[in-house]
Amino acid sequence: MIFPAEDVIVDSPRATPLYAAAASASEANIWTSVNGWSLARVFTSVEKEYHAAKNSAAIADLGALSRWAVRGPEAAQFLSRITTAPAPRLGVGESARGLILDGDGGVLDLAEVSRLSDDLFLLTTPTAHARRLQLGARGVDALGEDICEAVAAIGVFGPRASEVLSAAGMKMPGEDVAASAVVRGVETAARPIQFGALPGVELIFPAADALTIWERLVRRGKAGPIGLDAMEILRIESGAPRPGVDFVAADHPGTTTRRTPAEIGLPHLAPLDRGWYNGRRGLRYVATRPERRLVTLSVDDERSMPGAAVYAGGKPVGRITSCAWSPAIKRVVAFADVARPVGAKDYEIAVPAPGEGRVAAKLYETPESALAKAFREAQDAVGNAR
Amino acid sequence: MxxxxxxxxxxxxxxxxxxxxxxxxxxxxxxxxxxxxxxxxxxxxxxxxxxxxxVCARELSPGLSYVDGEHLISILDPAVIADLDLYRHGVSYAARCLDTAYFFEDGKTLQLGGDLQMAAAAFDDEEAGSAFQKFITDVFEAAAFCRPGFETAAPASDIEKAMRAAPRSLAARLNFFSLAPAQEVLDAYLPDGCLKTALLCEAGFRSAAAPHEPFSFMTLLRRWAGEIAGLQGACAYPQGGAVAxxxxxxxxxxxxxxxxxxxxxxxxxxxxxxxxxxxxxxxxxxxxxxxxxxxxxxxxxxxxxxxxxxxxxxxxxxxxxAQPQLASGHLHLSLKGVARDEKTRGHMNRRLVYAPPREALRRAFADARAGRVPDDLMIEAVFPDVLDEETGGDRMQLLSAIAHPLPFDENPNADRRAEIEKTILANIEKFAPDIEDRIKERALRLASDIAKSTSALAQxxxxxxxxxxxxxxxxxxxxxxxxxxxxxxxxxxxxxxxxxxxxxxxxxxxxxxxxxxxxxxx
Missing domain, CATH: 3.50.50.60 (FAD/NAD(P)-binding domain)
Structure with a gap:
């Protein structure tokens, strides 16, 4: 699950249940706020945290995300109405990603749905959608409860994630299913998540026991904390667009940049043949003709920055929405929002340099863009077969 | 097959x-x-x-039936009449262009001809007549312009396009008419007096928007966008009633x-x-x-x-x-005795409207929204068997009235019904004194009653x-x-x-x- 854009103005951000632990671990003491919650941007150094997550294991405070417990005989139908995730098809313990769309098929947010029992689901979204959930529950026998204040959540990422959990006393029954266990007397739920290409596990437990679990993971599991800045590099490398940064929610006040799933590079999360969901009828009219496209580019120049113009064939076609230096490929990886009809593979990025001030950029395949490509090819194959 | x-x-x-x-x-x-x-x-x-x-006929007393739902027509789509050839299928008008007699709290009356464009000529007061003539000309032009928008909900872009294409003075007027409260529009056009009170009442009649609230003038504009047999803003009583x-x-x-x-x-x-x-x-x-x-x-x-x-x-x-707050109530009365003399029948051969004063109207909307039955109600009444002589009885006469505004009640109890009936009758008495003594049968039809008979919801x-x-x-x-x-x-x-x-x-x-x-x- 991806964090939304950082808050522009928040007078006094709230403390997550893990704030005290994060504050004591933070050497850099650089903070920001997301959804009104305080989060550490850096604990020690961005590079160190990045490499820990890539090669070992890192733990992150995920308390700023919005979480809802959805109960009721029609909870699955409710979630498949609200999100594009195939909730009715999930077995107990399984999770699925999806999108939240408006009536015209514009993307509002990302979503992740986990089935905890037959009639209990967990819905996680980057931003809060209380009003939408309230409206969507009308006429459906399901009840949603906002559990953000009641629970704490820790993400454990990296190849050693399961080792860390084992050391802390929790064993996952399988790689793809959620589980629950008692860790030092605390009822804890764990569900597999992916942060881009990184495998991970999210632990959810009562807010009052937040520090107990954090300490357990740090001491027994030998996992270090990871801040938002290092996670941002991992996110861009994985090709996961960030709400509020790489695209603006379709219902954002004053927005004129409505984006469809295909336009933000996530068509595979809202297939038109997945059954009914809110916005599918509207999407049917616009899905086949995306006007924009969110692409990932690799740029051989460190001066690239968000907002920089992107050129193709000598003409401006878009702009960079977010970028980061990737230690893995030793280049800048950037998201760029470009005009769809161009369809170019080679781009140029404007940089603050003398002369033309442009550097070459190439399309860069991420795990997410590979999924989207495979989905499009499958759709084309089905279309051709018909 | x-x-x-x-x-x-x-x-x-x-x-x-x-x-x-x-x-x-x-x-x-x-x-x-x-x-x-x-x-x-x-x-x-x-x-x-x-x-x-x-809309259907129901028997009130032996030999005397009333039409439930509607008693007059004013916005029937002329294209439907033409396309479906409704005249050939039985639509004809017993009263094609009904005059309206307005009654006021102070005992004054005002008569307005059914052809509103000609009505100004009948005014004794020249100033009021010319003001009304200008008002009608302006409003009818705007209403005719808006008519396609009332037939179907045109996209906002189409409306904007049409507004841009309209002459500047008409566009400005449309803007004023569509946004302003009816009270403000009438204040801008007409001198104080009975005519203004009457039209204020028309603007609030059968609508949830009170005449002093924004957008309320559109109610009148909508009504006057309709035309009956080519006469804009007219009301008609079909032969056999609306059920025909x-x-x-x-x-x-x-x-x-x-x-x-x-x-x-x-x-x-x-x-x-x-x-x-x-x-x-x-x-x-x-x-x-x-x-x-x-x-x-x-x-x-x-x-x-x-x-x-x-x-x-x-x-x-x-x-x-939308959660409804207001409704109209229909009261049908069978009255003992039949008026025979031509003069009386001439008075009854109209649409009769009781128009409460401006402040009373404002209070009535507030009361009804608060769930109380207002003391003052707007009443529109007709004598169907006088308008359509073929349906008249020998010994009894029918009066059909619509009262507005009443509080919306999904399931009114007997006490509430009695209170509503009493209030409507009290308001009818203001222009038909001692009518209560002549009542033989009565049928109060509220939103919940009509809904029950059509298996619909009261709202x-x-x-x-x-x-x-x-x-x-x-x-x-x-x-x-x-x-x-x-x-x-x-x-x-x-x-x-x-x-x-x-x-x-x-x-x-x-x-x-x-x-x-x-x-x-x-």
């Missing part, structure tokens, strides 16, 4: 049908007649036993070979791959057709027949957001919101939730109070256009 097969699990599957219309009120009959005339094999399904929806219009629509539908089935309720609308595919009947069985036109209330059609889990959240919100017969809100709602409801092959002409797709049939015509036209373009009809 339809094809019939047995359905697994009981019932029958009926195929070979081109279109199904759900709900046999005036709009449903109109849609069915249009589809039938276009050569489509059409079935009209009505859950109740009566065809015509709320419904009867003519039924004949038109039958002449177009529409299969009308009463007592056939629809349990659900079948949607397959986002296309309407037919209906599941309450008694079991399916009828399959590529075109479905629904004339019922949006809540029933979309929330019950399709299901909340299959419609978009924004659409659901739009059709369920379907509540006072409609302001015209602006109706246009916005009609635009959403008219999209029918983007279900391909489904067209909606229920209450939420209509603009203005009274029998119009424009929504039914537009739904059928849209269905025919889509079918022609996509060739989806069977």
């Amino acid at each position: 339809s094809d019939v097969q047995d359905k697994p699990g009981g019932g029958r599957i009926e195929g070979g049908i081109d279109a199904i219309v759900i709900g046999a009120d005036a709009e449903g009959l109109t849609a069915a007649a249009y589809l039938g005339r276009a050569g489509y094999n059409t079935i009209l399904l009505e859950a109740g036993v009566e065809i015509g929806g709320a 219009v419904v009867t003519a629509l039924r004949r038109a539908a039958q002449a177009a070979k529409v299969d009308i089935r009463a007592a056939t309720g629809v349990a659900s609308i079948l949607i397959e791959q986002d296309h309407a595919a037919g209906v599941e009947l309450e008694g079991g069985g399916q009828i399959r057709a590529p075109i479905i036109v629904a004339a019922g209330a949006a809540r029933r059609v979309f929330m019950e027949m399709i299901g909340a889990a299959n419609i978009d959240i924004g659409f659901q919100r739009a059709i369920t957001a 379907d017969y509540a006072a409609p919101p302001s015209i602006i809100e109706q246009v916005a709602l009609a635009r959403v409801a008219g999209s029918a939730g983007y279900v391909s092959g489904l067209y909606f002409c229920g209450r939420e797709a209509r603009i203005g109070a009274g029998i119009s049939c424009a929504a039914g015509r537009m739904a059928a036209k849209a269905a025919l256009y889509e079918a022609k373009r996509g060739g989806r009809a069977a």
